[in-house]
Each structure stands twice: as structure tokens, then as C-alpha cells.
Amino acid sequence: MPTDDWALFLDVDGCLLELADTPDAVVMPDGLRERLAALQSRLCGALALVSGRTIAKLDELFAPLRFDAVGLHGAECRSRQLNSGVAASPPALAAIRDAAQRLAAVYEGVVVEDKGRALALHWRRAPDAEPALQAFAAHSLEQLPGYRLQQGRQVAELYPGGDGEGGLDKGHAIAALLEVPPYRGRTPVFAGDDFTDESGFEQVNAREGISVLVGDRSPSEARFHLRDPAAVRAWLGVRDDMQGDHEVD
Structure with missing residues (x-):
């Protein structure tokens, strides 16, 4: 279960939500939005969604609630202290x-x-x-x-996402959030499932935080593991019809 000193970063598809055949077909489990809102309050606001979706799509998916968010794999970032995006489409x-x-x-x-x-x-x-x-x-x-x-x-x-090593990714966005309130000074925790989450795991590991891989993909920089999104939701304290283990191992 999360502790009060965490800065919590959560991937969405394949982590909080089961993957679907199409992005629009994902199912929002009962109680997930409300539990995230409660965690956000408990962590003094230090909770952000981290996704390949746009922030606008995340807002639609989690409406009527609105969370700090990283969108387009780091090309967008929104919090009370940061609000960055990219230029118009070429x-x-x-x-x-x-x-x-x-x-x-x-x-x-x-x-x-x-x-x-x-x-x-x-x-x-x-x-x-x-x-x-x-x-x-x-x-x-x-x-x-x-x-x-x-x-x-x-x-x-x-x-x-920019060019070369200086390009944007989820890790860059997480690092930027960790430099500003309410994330600064907290233990960073990031859960994700995909290759796109590896840069986030690296940033969290460098700060002696908790990196959690969801699923059985290998290799990964993550130091801990949860079996599937149902286990993630159980770990976060969501009461739904999940199956399986929910201890981080």
C-alpha cells in the first residue's frame, strides 16, 4: 500500500487498466477514479498519470476528475507547477x-x-x-x-519527442516533476508495463525509489513486479473483482 511520503506515478493502459483491442475499448473499473482521488489527497497532490495518450484523452477517460498528467510519452506534462507541450503538427x-x-x-x-x-x-x-x-x-x-x-x-x-539523447520521454517528464512541489523531496514510485516505461524506471532507480513492472516482460530496469492491472489496483487499495497476488515482489 502507498505510504504518505511517496510521489506516485502511474502508467494507464496495461497498468491501471487492462489492455483492449483498441484504445477506445478500455474499461474503467468501478472505484478506480475515486481511489486515485483519495490517494492524490493523501499524498498532498503528488500523484500523476503517465501515458502515451494525450492529456486531453486522459481527462476524458478519468472525467469528471482531473489529475496531474504526463502525455504523449513525455511530450506533454501538466501539474500545478509545470505545463508544457509541443508545437502544432508538422x-x-x-x-x-x-x-x-x-x-x-x-x-x-x-x-x-x-x-x-x-x-x-x-x-x-x-x-x-x-x-x-x-x-x-x-x-x-x-x-x-x-x-x-x-x-x-x-x-x-x-x-x-525531440532528437537523440536530448529527446523527451516519460523519464524526462518524471524527473521534471520531481524537481517541483508537491513531488520534490518525496520517494518516487513508478508503475508501468511497456518498453516506453523503461526511461521512467531508470529515473526512479537513480533516486532510490520504487520501480514496478506490471506483467512478465523481460528484461526490465524495474526492481519490483506486479502480475497484472488487477494486482496494481489491489496494491493501490481499489476494491474490484481482481484476481491474483497484489504484493509487490
């Missing part, structure tokens, strides 16, 4: 989005997720499409200066 992105839709029509089950300034290609329901989508994403990146290609679980995403 002109090339519209043509790339249209081409992605045409490619998706060839493979039944492919989902093109339009995030405004980012674009995600999902092949969870069409595994045979992975080579074509990966090649398309790599080629498209050449037309998008300042963008990064982010690999995830059965998804490749083009997002405005």
Missing part, C-alpha cells in the same frame, strides 16, 4: 496519417490511432501486418524532423 503528418489509413485498409484489424500531434499504428488484432507497419513507420519518421519512433506492445508510434 504539415507532413496529415499526409502520413492518410497513407497509414490506406495501409490499414489492406490488413483487417489494424488500428490507426490519431493523437493529433502523434500517430500510433496498432497490430494487436492483425499480427501479420507488423512488418509492413514497422517499415511504414520507419519511412515516415524520415519526413518528420524532431519526431521519434517509439516501440510498444504491438504498436509503433510517431510522436514529437
Whole structure:
């Protein structure tokens, strides 16, 4: 269970919520929003959602509540002390989005997720499409200066994360929040499931915090483990119909 000195960072899809075939198909468990609000109050506000979704989409998903948030894998960050985002979409992105839709029509089950300034290609329901989508994403990146290609679980995403080692990611955003109230001076705790969460684990580990991998992916920088989102919710004190262990190990 969380303790009062934590700064708590929580990934959403695959961590708080079970993954779904499409991003819009996720299910919000009863009591989760209210429990997060109670934890936010208990931690004096030091709780943030960390996601590849936009902050606007997170607000829709958790409405009517509104939490501090990191969106687009770190390209967006919102708290009482920080409010950062990225510039408007480059002109090339519209043509790339249209081409992605045409490619998706060839493979039944492919989902093109339009995030405004980012674009995600999902092949969870069409595994045979992975080579074509990966090649398309790599080629498209050449037309998008300042963008990064982010690999995830059965998804490749083009997002405005900067260039090289100086680019934005979840770890950079978590580090920035830890420099300002109410996060500063607290023990950082981050739970996530995907490759995109590794930069966050690294930042938390460097500060002697608690990094928690959700699921059985390997290798990972995380030092602790929870089996699935139901176990995460149990660990946080949410009362729902989860199964399985909920101790961090």
C-alpha cells in the first residue's frame, strides 16, 4: 500500500487498466477514479498519470476528475507547477496519417490511432501486418524532423519527442516533476508495463525509489513486479473483482 511520503506515478493502459483491442475499448473499473482521488489527497497532490495518450484523452477517460498528467510519452506534462507541450503538427503528418489509413485498409484489424500531434499504428488484432507497419513507420519518421519512433506492445508510434539523447520521454517528464512541489523531496514510485516505461524506471532507480513492472516482460530496469492491472489496483487499495497476488515482489 502507498505510504504518505511517496510521489506516485502511474502508467494507464496495461497498468491501471487492462489492455483492449483498441484504445477506445478500455474499461474503467468501478472505484478506480475515486481511489486515485483519495490517494492524490493523501499524498498532498503528488500523484500523476503517465501515458502515451494525450492529456486531453486522459481527462476524458478519468472525467469528471482531473489529475496531474504526463502525455504523449513525455511530450506533454501538466501539474500545478509545470505545463508544457509541443508545437502544432508538422504539415507532413496529415499526409502520413492518410497513407497509414490506406495501409490499414489492406490488413483487417489494424488500428490507426490519431493523437493529433502523434500517430500510433496498432497490430494487436492483425499480427501479420507488423512488418509492413514497422517499415511504414520507419519511412515516415524520415519526413518528420524532431519526431521519434517509439516501440510498444504491438504498436509503433510517431510522436514529437525531440532528437537523440536530448529527446523527451516519460523519464524526462518524471524527473521534471520531481524537481517541483508537491513531488520534490518525496520517494518516487513508478508503475508501468511497456518498453516506453523503461526511461521512467531508470529515473526512479537513480533516486532510490520504487520501480514496478506490471506483467512478465523481460528484461526490465524495474526492481519490483506486479502480475497484472488487477494486482496494481489491489496494491493501490481499489476494491474490484481482481484476481491474483497484489504484493509487490
